[in-house]
Amino acid sequence: MRSVIEQDVLERVLGTALRAGGDFAEVYAEDKSSTSAGLDDGKVEQVTSGRDRGAGIRVVRGETTGFAYTADLSEKGLRAAAEAAGAVAAQGGGGTRTVGLTRQAPHPVNVVEVYPDTVSKSAKVALLQRIDDAARSAGAAIGQVSAGYGDSRKRIIVANSDGLLAEDEQVRHLLRISVVANGDAGMQTGFESLGHTIGFEVFDANDVEELARRAAQQAITKLRARPAPSGSIPVVIKAGSGGVLFHEACGHGLEADLVGKNASVYAGKVGQQVASPLVTLVDDGTMAGEWGAIGIDDEGHPSQYNELIKDGVLTDYMWDHLRARKEGHAHSGNGRRQSYMHLPMVRMTNTYVLNGTETPEDIIRNTPNGVYVAKLGGGSVNTASGDFVFGMTEAYLIENGEITEPLREGNLIGNGPQVLRDIEALGNDFAMGNPGTCGKDGQGVPVGDGQPTLRVKTMTIGGTAA
Amino acid sequence: MSTIKEIAPELQAIADRVIAQAGKGEQIEAYVARGRETDIRIYEGEVEHFVSAQSEGIGIRVIREGRTGFAYAGTLDDDAIASVLADARDNVAFGTPDEWAGLAEADGVPVVAQELWSDALAAYATDGKIELAKELERLTRGADSRVRVDDANYSDASGEAAVASTSGIRVSGRENGCYCSVSTLADDGDETQTGFGFAVGRSPQEFDLAKAAREAADRATRLLGAVKPPSKKITVVLDPYVTAQFLGVLSSALNGENVAKGRSLFANRVGESVASPLFTLVDDPTNPKAYTATDIDGEGLAARRNALIDGGVLQGFVHSSYSARRAGTKSTGNAVRGGFEGTPGVGCLAMQLQPGTRSQAELIADVDDGVLIQSVQGLHSGVNAISGDFSTGASGLLISNGQLGGPVREFTIASTLQRMLHDIVEVGGDVDWLPMRAAGVSLVIRDLTMSGA
Numbered sequence: 080m081r082s083v084i085e086q087d088v089l090e091r092v093l094g095t096a097l098r099a100g101g102d103f104a105e106v107y108a109e110d111k112s113s114t115s116a117g118l119d120d121g122k123v124e125q126v127t128s129g130r131d132r133g134a135g136i137r138v139v140r141g142e143t144t145g146f147a148y149t150a151d152l153s154e155k156g157l158r159a160a161a162e163a164a165g166a167v168a169a170q171g172g173g174g175t176r177t178v179g180l181t182r183q184a185p186h187p188v189n190v191v192e193v194y195p196d197t198v199s200k201s202a203k204v205a206l207l208q209r210i211d212d213a214a215r216s217a218g219a220a221i222g223q224v225s226a227g228y229g230d231s232r233k234r235i236i237v238a239n240s241d242g243l244l245a246e247d248e249q250v251r252h253l254l255r256i257s258v259v260a261n262g263d264a265g266m267q268t269g270f271e272s273l274g275h276t277i278g279f280e281v282f283d284a285n286d287v288e289e290l291a292r293r294a295a296q297q298a299i300t301k302l303r304a305r306p307a308p309s310g311s312i313p314v315v316i317k318a319g320s321g322g323v324l325f326h327e328a329c330g331h332g333l334e335a336d337l338v339g340k341n342a343s344v345y346a347g348k349v350g351q352q353v354a355s356p357l358v359t360l361v362d363d364g365t366m367a368g369e370w371g372a373i374g375i376d377d378e379g380h381p382s383q384y385n386e387l388i389k390d391g392v393l394t395d396y397m398w399d400h401l402r403a404r405k406e407g408h409a410h411s412g413n414g415r416r417q418s419y420m421h422l423p424m425v426r427m428t429n430t431y432v433l434n435g436t437e438t439p440e441d442i443i444r445n446t447p448n449g450v451y452v453a454k455l456g457g458g459s460v461n462t463a464s465g466d467f468v469f470g471m472t473e474a475y476l477i478e479n480g481e482i483t484e485p486l487r488e489g490n491l492i493g494n495g496p497q498v499l500r501d502i503e504a505l506g507n508d509f510a511m512g513n514p515g516t517c518g519k520d521g522q523g524v525p526v527g528d529g530q531p532t533l534r535v536k537t538m539t540i541g542g543t544a545a
Numbered sequence: 546m547s548t549i550k551e552i553a554p555e556l557q558a559i560a561d562r563v564i565a566q567a568g569k570g571e572q573i574e575a576y577v578a579r580g581r582e583t584d585i586r587i588y589e590g591e592v593e594h595f596v597s598a599q600s601e602g603i604g605i606r607v608i609r610e611g612r613t614g615f616a617y618a619g620t621l622d623d624d625a626i627a628s629v630l631a632d633a634r635d636n637v638a639f640g641t642p643d644e645w646a647g648l649a650e651a652d653g654v655p656v657v658a659q660e661l662w663s664d665a666l667a668a669y670a671t672d673g674k675i676e677l678a679k680e681l682e683r684l685t686r687g688a689d690s691r692v693r694v695d696d697a698n699y700s701d702a703s704g705e706a707a708v709a710s711t712s713g714i715r716v717s718g719r720e721n722g723c724y725c726s727v728s729t730l731a732d733d734g735d736e737t738q739t740g741f742g743f744a745v746g747r748s749p750q751e752f753d754l755a756k757a758a759r760e761a762a763d764r765a766t767r768l769l770g771a772v773k774p775p776s777k778k779i780t781v782v783l784d785p786y787v788t789a790q791f792l793g794v795l796s797s798a799l800n801g802e803n804v805a806k807g808r809s810l811f812a813n814r815v816g817e818s819v820a821s822p823l824f825t826l827v828d829d830p831t832n833p834k835a836y837t838a839t840d841i842d843g844e845g846l847a848a849r850r851n852a853l854i855d856g857g858v859l860q861g862f863v864h865s866s867y868s869a870r871r872a873g874t875k876s877t878g879n880a881v882r883g884g885f886e887g888t889p890g891v892g893c894l895a896m897q898l899q900p901g902t903r904s905q906a907e908l909i910a911d912v913d914d915g916v917l918i919q920s921v922q923g924l925h926s927g928v929n930a931i932s933g934d935f936s937t938g939a940s941g942l943l944i945s946n947g948q949l950g951g952p953v954r955e956f957t958i959a960s961t962l963q964r965m966l967h968d969i970v971e972v973g974g975d976v977d978w979l980p981m982r983a984a985g986v987s988l989v990i991r992d993l994t995m996s997g998a
Contacts, residue, residue: 310996459923
């Protein structure tokens, strides 16, 4: 693998960045090639090829960060960006500083067999056709199918004035399937997706037709759905469909940048019981092949397995370079960014809850009345108050310990710290969920989540039925 | 974009050179853009970060025998442009022939010029920008002793772009704008609530920082002590800011492409009553008061005023040239383009609801049992514009017997879009030209389900 930028160039650019002053400088460069294709209304609408290449340079002095980016990867272009980033850190002084870089040992996490650039575009498009056929064969009610395919191969290199030089390559494949079913009472929708940080072999290991049928069945089932209930109700969440609950309910609140500004309900709570003793929560960038898995983070540090909550007790937050440096804490491999055009900050990778001991059947049987959520949509959280919300896109009533009728869509809301304490049953059937894009401060990064089947004592369901 | 010819001659020349390479039976469109941004964040009186950057890129669309291919690159060097054109041509082979595929053609609709460029902003000094964000932080802290400032920001962006196509489109333009924003935290014992405020303008001279600071402090403090309300049917009054978000959700059902593809609850309903007679909605990017006012759409056609719903009766949909061809009609100048990385889609540009005459206070005075919704959370996850299911997290103030009561949070309001449109009882006169794709105005809707304790 050829470096995006040569080592001697990086050393000189870091020297330029620090010339006006500043106590830390970093160059992050990426070279990304991507292919995407969309099928809608029975037609492959278009295949798109993309190339994004550039570098972001930051210079830190005290609490102030200067940042500039450029698509010009020549030494001249990089030095111009380094000067722009360094200008903000300027304070009279400055001078010559020589940076010597030491290449870090590679930290491969994801094993890629078939690189996307070795696969024909027709093979990629054929996946979409198979999805369309499978979804439409699910029933006459299927009115519309759209499917999206995306792959990317991104090489990154990070060098900083502490002497770090690290490289990684990230390969991703993603499929999205949306289905509309038509019924007497209007339309309903179904959605499935598949995303992994491995090569095109992902489509050998996963049955895309089955995925398409599941999306179609979801839409068809909802045609006979009744309005979701309204009010506080016990909620059972199926394994692999509720990791986003932990992502929103507490994950964001455990990011050290928010904690540092006292903008998190979990600030100052390390060592305290913040969740039901059933809950052990980790953030794990090393979970091979998962959507949030990375060899190194976007600050050049190897990804890690980080325990955040152990048996309900808060053990640690997630850290990036700046926050770790300020607090004298070790970084945790959670410094991530959307692209070279963005500053890194504390971000999750794969966030999940470890298995409990109950069988999912027992959990449902022991719920006299409630709602069974088989699929959650997107969500959001206010980290300061802990209030969160997310959509349930596939849900059923639980009556007398049995799953009965399907429900129409609605939002589920709750307060993070409260819901963590209210987890009263945890299954032994751990599963990872759908690939997600986590948005924070205008930047999106790929993340994974997972959990076993669980029951929350009560949550507020935002339906319309009494 | 502005239509003044040759406003971005260098970019226009690049686009011209690309389309000049079109072969026989080949349609090509090239979109070339360059942007510059400044982003400053202040925390506790110091610059936390200062971002200054420039980006550029090109997107090329090729159509042959009804098949479309596309490619882009985030650079404008000659080699990259050549490989983008080659990739786009190569991608053509993998598209399905589509009888409606094609580029926009000039339709003779006159352009209504807009003031989209400010020399004052372009000349504004960097130190002054830092000072604006610091001033906003100071004002916000001073607004209320319970308020902390999470961050105060100044951002500006300027961009120029050019489009050229073998179907005769050739326009270029430039635009700039700036805003300041502030995020707040308010503490009371163990409880913390959040707020935000913003000021927008073509140039910093238009900012009202004092108003932004006051709103950010108000938003955070007004929810302190809020309780979870009971579950029941209730009348809601939507703040203008919430109404604007509601219109944003509704816009996808008015999108001609969604209609053609069976993804709109308004399909086949033109001429029918879909809303209360009080509901008259237009999309009018030619109104200079609209934050998203523009003169040219994403395909280079003139932006124009389009009636969507008149007195509750559905008038029609917004279209790009593609969705219009499918529907057997003409483009309404509603092609939207996110940047050089993608092809144009369809969208409303600047929605405005015809206002009533009364103030929000007068509307509230008529409500016996209700809630003033000041913010919503989870519209993106809880509203399905295809089925019409509507459910969103909310916070606000209770209303009883025409009087505002205590603050409430951690509840949802739910109905269906179809029912809500008919259940609108009043539209306020308090139009607010927000920095969104829709203007805000207070809206009173009855019979929503509030879910709380």
